[in-house]
Amino acid sequence: MEILHVSAECYPAAKVGGLADVVGALPKYQVHEGAISKVVIPAYRTKFFHEQHFEIVHQGGVWIGRDWYHFNVLKEEKNILGFDLYLIDIPGLLDQPNVYGYDNDVERFLGFQIAVLDWLNEWKHLPSIVHCHDHHTGLIPFLMQYGYKYSHLKQVPTILTIHNAQYQGQFGWDRVYLLPSFDLWKAGLLDWGGAINPLACAIKCAWRVNTVSPGYMRELLESANGLEGLLRMEQSKCSGILNGIDAEVWDPATDPYLPAHYEAAAFEEGKYANKVAICESYHLDPSLPLFVFIGRLVKDKGADVLPEIIYRASQDHPGAANFLVLGSGDSEITYHLSQLQHSVANNYRFYQGYNEALSHQLYAAADFLLMPSRVEPCGLNQMYALRYGTIPMVRRTGGLQDTVVDFGDEGGFGIRFEHASAWDVGYAIRRALVLYQDQHQINQLRSRVMQIDHSWNTAAHHYINLYTSLK
Numbered sequence: 001m002e003i004l005h006v007s008a009e010c011y012p013a014a015k016v017g018g019l020a021d022v023v024g025a026l027p028k029y030q031v032h033e034g035a036i037s038k039v040v041i042p043a044y045r046t047k048f049f050h051e052q053h054f055e056i057v058h059q060g061g062v063w064i065g066r067d068w069y070h071f072n073v074l075k076e077e078k079n080i081l082g083f084d085l086y087l088i089d090i091p092g093l094l095d096q097p098n099v100y101g102y103d104n105d106v107e108r109f110l111g112f113q114i115a116v117l118d119w120l121n122e123w124k125h126l127p128s129i130v131h132c133h134d135h136h137t138g139l140i141p142f143l144m145q146y147g148y149k150y151s152h153l154k155q156v157p158t159i160l161t162i163h164n165a166q167y168q169g170q171f172g173w174d175r176v177y178l179l180p181s182f183d184l185w186k187a188g189l190l191d192w193g194g195a196i197n198p199l200a201c202a203i204k205c206a207w208r209v210n211t212v213s214p215g216y217m218r219e220l221l222e223s224a225n226g227l228e229g230l231l232r233m234e235q236s237k238c239s240g241i242l243n244g245i246d247a248e249v250w251d252p253a254t255d256p257y258l259p260a261h262y263e264a265a266a267f268e269e270g271k272y273a274n275k276v277a278i279c280e281s282y283h284l285d286p287s288l289p290l291f292v293f294i295g296r297l298v299k300d301k302g303a304d305v306l307p308e309i310i311y312r313a314s315q316d317h318p319g320a321a322n323f324l325v326l327g328s329g330d331s332e333i334t335y336h337l338s339q340l341q342h343s344v345a346n347n348y349r350f351y352q353g354y355n356e357a358l359s360h361q362l363y364a365a366a367d368f369l370l371m372p373s374r375v376e377p378c379g380l381n382q383m384y385a386l387r388y389g390t391i392p393m394v395r396r397t398g399g400l401q402d403t404v405v406d407f408g409d410e411g412g413f414g415i416r417f418e419h420a421s422a423w424d425v426g427y428a429i430r431r432a433l434v435l436y437q438d439q440h441q442i443n444q445l446r447s448r449v450m451q452i453d454h455s456w457n458t459a460a461h462h463y464i465n466l467y468t469s470l471k
């Protein structure tokens, strides 16, 4: 079986968030399962692009409306990720340092998709599956079915994985001329709500659709940023498969970013050494419980309530806990988090920006990880926290609900709350502080959570079963 994953991100080549982690790990585990799994992403000008070696395996040209671009398909030479990685290099379109955030993102990702299909058209054999991730690749299932140039690819099954249905990549019909010619009788498949909607189009045209947790799949049928009705209509081909984590990259026993290593059998000394290292760097008292937040600073992650949560906790329990936030995103949230450093001077630090090394160090150093997400399709952070012996504190939603059981319930190990409000999270923090006083109990929980297996083994198997059902 040969699978081609098409995505905008893949760790470590290009990462903005969890999509990269999934596309950087799932194929590796599929290779372990005996499949041939390949990944193709755009050739952004990232550190990885400059540092690795590539060979050109295909050359072509794409029309985006009236503009013509030459493109190269590059293959990473040494197979350092454990699977074949291909980059679509389109000078003038994709040769930028960042993944998203340009005025011409519509043209950039259209160019990427068209180049992938043009390249695929030239393969001497066909892959068994084309697996598309999120809206940046959402027009591929449609074009494989109805694009005149790609009739050769009609029989290849397509899968869409929805990592986040909030983002759909819509653009106006005035730009339909950017697409390669297709059967106009099928134009309705591109449309949702009067615009071209790549995510909606993929939900209609992919052979199977899945989300990254069963809980999120159920939620989307009720509320999916306008796509709930469509998902209900297509429900028979939809399912939820819980993400895993790359247990080789995320392993406190070997993680190269950590100053001290540890494992479940003997974690206390090593985990504490990581906490001391972070507290020294950030001038915090290591004897206090450390609460961290890591993630994109957007409302969906509940980041807008963090300032109030932290301020209130510092008022209700003066000098009893430390907070450290690592993130970047919305400018208003960033401003409030920065300002908070003046009012909670001794017990709160804010690292604004993206820092992969620091994120690993924080999962290891923290006692508690805060995730007040309003929307969380799966969430990887809570699984990384568990692996590093850190107790996750999560809102009861999506994949968080599927992976974290409250320690007050039978077999539980985390802290759950209902609402992304300062009141609810404040109560959860109160419970965490009481738990922290009982070092025996918290150590038992830490030891237990470190042993939970969230590796990709199970999920990789589910995906292979899904592909096999399409043969």
Ligand SMILES: Nc1ncnc2c1ncn2[C@@H]1O[C@H](COP(=O)(O)OP(=O)(O)O[C@H]2O[C@H](CO)[C@@H](O)[C@H](O)[C@H]2O)[C@@H](O)[C@H]1O
Residues within 6 Å of the ligand: 016, 017, 018, 019, 021, 022, 163, 164, 212, 243, 294, 295, 296, 326, 327, 328, 353, 354, 355, 356, 359, 376, 377, 378, 379, 380, 381, 399
């Ligand atoms: N400032 C920063 N510095 C360093 N690292 C940072 C960082 N901000 C975030 N990260 C890292 O980015 C990843 C975030 O992953 P998530 O799954 O939580 O979120 P995301 O919303 O991006 O993904 C979407 O896709 C994934 C994958 O399917 C789903 O789990 C999720 O629910 C869905 O919203 C983690 O590896 C985290 O450590």
